[in-house]
Amino acid sequence: MATCEQCGNDYHSPIEIKVNGKTHTYDCFECAIEQLAPRCARCATRVIGHGLEASTGIYCSGHCAKEAGVEARA
Incomplete structure (x- = not known):
């Protein structure tokens, strides 16, 4: 055990x-x-799939990253 x-x-x-x-x-x-599992830097949801990593943290989605001010990469 x-x-x-x-x-x-x-x-x-x-x-x-x-x-x-x-x-x-x-x-x-x-x-x-x-x-x-890390928590989303914006909404604190557990990131158990493909998160979005930025210099400001890990985000659960593009929506949360955008709401946190993360700019999309070209």
Whole structure:
């Protein structure tokens, strides 16, 4: 059994995710996302897909980036 880093649940079939050389252990994807996924710099939504990265942060969408003043690249 392994203990989930996010919720502390002991689980017989954990998920292990390696990030920057460190292995993290979770009991489900929900816990992994809560701990590892960045938040949108504008609306704070978890970015779990293709976000938009700018010098001012990571955004969940082009809409949030535009609303935050990020200019589109040509």
